Amino acid sequence: AQSVTQPDIHITVSEGASLELRCNYSYGATPYLFWYVQSPGQGLQLLLKYFSGDTLVQGIKGFEAEFKRSQSSFNLRKPSVHWSDAAEYFCAVGALTGANNLFFGTGTRLTVIP
Amino acid sequence: KAGVTQTPRYLIKTRGQQVTLSCSPISGHRSVSWYQQTPGQGLQFLFEYFSETQRNKGNFPGRFSGRQFSNSRSEMNVSTLELGDSALYLCASSLASRTSGLALEQYFGPGTRLTVT
Numbered sequence: 227a228q229s230v231t232q233p234d235i236h237i238t239v240s241e242g243a244s245l246e247l248r249c250n251y252s253y254g255a256t257p258y259l260f261w262y263v264q265s266p267g268q269g270l271q272l273l274l275k276y277f278s279g280d281t282l283v284q285g286i287k288g289f290e291a292e293f294k295r296s297q298s299s300f301n302l303r304k305p306s307v308h309w310s311d312a313a314e315y316f317c318a319v320g321a322l323t324g325a326n327n328l329f330f331g332t333g334t335r336l337t338v339i340p
Numbered sequence: 341k342a343g344v345t346q347t348p349r350y351l352i353k354t355r356g357q358q359v360t361l362s363c364s365p366i367s368g369h370r371s372v373s374w375y376q377q378t379p380g381q382g383l384q385f386l387f388e389y390f391s392e393t394q395r396n397k398g399n400f401p402g403r404f405s406g407r408q409f410s411n412s413r414s415e416m417n418v419s420t421l422e423l424g425d426s427a428l429y430l431c432a433s434s435l436a437s438r439t440s441g442l443a444l445e446q447y448f449g450p451g452t453r454l455t456v457t
Contacts, residue, residue: 258444268450269449269450269451271448272445321444327396327398
């Protein structure tokens with residue numbers, strides 16, 4: 227069965243510091259991986275995706291993520307966090323075989339200290 | 341290109357009532373999925389519609405239903421509301437083809453916040 231684990235419920239970083247949000251997935255087929263961000267009271271915005279090819283993918287707002295098949299991980303990174311990055315971040319996994327829906331992690335809430 | 345729109349944005353209902361939520365996908369997107377988001381359960385998949393047919397369904401009771409129209413707009417209905425149905429209901433649209441990961445690349449609307457009292 228598909229599953230996604232985001233081990234960090236809440237992370238606090240100082241503005242300008244680097245950021246890494248962890249995501250581990252479990253899926254037998256070729257995974258399609260996504261990171262979404264959700265600001266309070268808003269829907270989810272797609273930050274980046276991994277389908278195949280280069281394991282380091284670039285997204286919007288200066289975010290990047292690295293797919294590591296051996297570790298079943300897809301961690302999100304940003305070299306310098308801005309106060310506007312404070313939000314909740316969700317990792318999701320899907321596959322073209324079987325159900326055409328995404329399985330989401332429980333999310334990581336990011337607080338940015340000025 | 342306009343994004344996914346959902347109406348209404350906020351809704352308050354009482355137990356036992358029914359509710360209908362509406363979703364208009366991005367132009368050209370033929371697949372519409374619905375998710376329920378709660379603090380306790382997180383994001384859970386409800387169902388997906390494509391070409392007016394339910395293509396996939398999550399693990400929710402039959403009180404939750406949906407439909408899709410020929411213009412790809414979708415509605416979801418919850419009958420006999422319970423307090424536990426209070427949640428943010430998110431609609432997402434995607435390209436329908438299952439031949440590429442684009443089928444899974446979902447774009448979300450702002451959601452409908454349903455409060456059941």
